[in-house]
Amino acid sequence: ExxxxxxxxxxxxxxxxxxxxxxxxxxxxxxxxxxxxxGRKTGLASFxxxxxxxxxxLADHATRQIGRILLQERLTIEMHESARLxxxxxxxxxxxxxxxxxxxxxxxxxRMYTEMISMSRSIQGADxxxxxxxxxxxxxxxxxxxxxxxxxxxxxxxxxxxxxQDADLVEILREAVAVMQYQFDISGCECVLDVxxxxxxxxxxxxxxxxxxxxxMSNAIK
Numbered sequence: 001e002x003x004x005x006x007x008x009x010x011x012x013x014x015x016x017x018x019x020x021x022x023x024x025x026x027x028x029x030x031x032x033x034x035x036x037x038x039g040r041k042t043g044l045a046s047f048x049x050x051x052x053x054x055x056x057x058l059a060d061h062a063t064r065q066i067g068r069i070l071l072q073e074r075l076t077i078e079m080h081e082s083a084r085l086x087x088x089x090x091x092x093x094x095x096x097x098x099x100x101x102x103x104x105x106x107x108x109x110x111r112m113y114t115e116m117i118s119m120s121r122s123i124q125g126a127d128x129x130x131x132x133x134x135x136x137x138x139x140x141x142x143x144x145x146x147x148x149x150x151x152x153x154x155x156x157x158x159x160x161x162x163x164x165q166d167a168d169l170v171e172i173l174r175e176a177v178a179v180m181q182y183q184f185d186i187s188g189c190e191c192v193l194d195v196x197x198x199x200x201x202x203x204x205x206x207x208x209x210x211x212x213x214x215x216x217m218s219n220a221i222k
Contacts, residue, residue: 004052021047023059025066033066095152102145106138137182144179144214151211162205169200169209176213187221 006021014022023036036059041047047055113131154160177193184191202209 001046001048004047004049006052021055023055025059025063027063027067033063033070036062099145099149103142106141106145109138110135110142133182134186137186140179141183148211148215162208164203164205167202167204167206167209169202169204170195170197171199172204172206172209173213176210176217179210180214180217183218183221189221191217 011019014020018039019037020040021038023038024032025034025036027033036055038047038055041051113134117128117131151160173195174193177191180191183189
């Protein structure tokens with residue numbers, strides 16, 4: 001009806017799509033959350049003031065419903081995020097506990113063999129060489145543990161970069177076994193390397209691949 005107090009626009013797009021009335025859905029902050037679109041009424045009748053009032057009520061009701069849905073969505077996301085953070089904190093605590101235990105073991109061996117060398121005057125040269133080899137092996141083990149912790153931090157912060165290149169997986173595996181040989185020896189484990197092909201070309205980051213293989217073997221020992 002001409003007396004209805006609603007803004008009027010002559011929009012070509014609305015005319016082309018057959019829209020005669022648009023009701024915005026505004027939230028409590030005045031932001032538009034959506035639109036209610038109406039076509040022309042059947043026959044020659046125009047939208048009345050009663051129609052306009054009913055549409056305003058519908059728009060208010062729809063806005064409240066949308067608000068409840070959005071609130072429920074935010075609460076669900078926050079609940080899942082809170083659960084994810086709790087799981088991450090649990091994993092971090094477990095990780096720190098495991099790393100602390102793994103660091104103490106080589107430190108104890110280094111301290112023991114160092115004291116044996118410094119306190120005993122009857123140690124033969126062969127024994128000294130053996131003890132120094134143990135200390136060197138435990139130092140390398142400590143270095144790998146610390147590198148793993150640093151890599152964990154870089155990965156978590158998205159700063160761990162990989163450099164893919166042509167590499168020989170067999171050679172990487174041989175080097176990983178050589179690095180782990182000391183731990184095999186002190187653990188009383190035997191590692192048999194059974195290679196069925198002389199070479200295996202892959203596109204990989206050699207250092208990261210070796211680290212992954214070392215972690216697999218370390219877990220196998222444990």
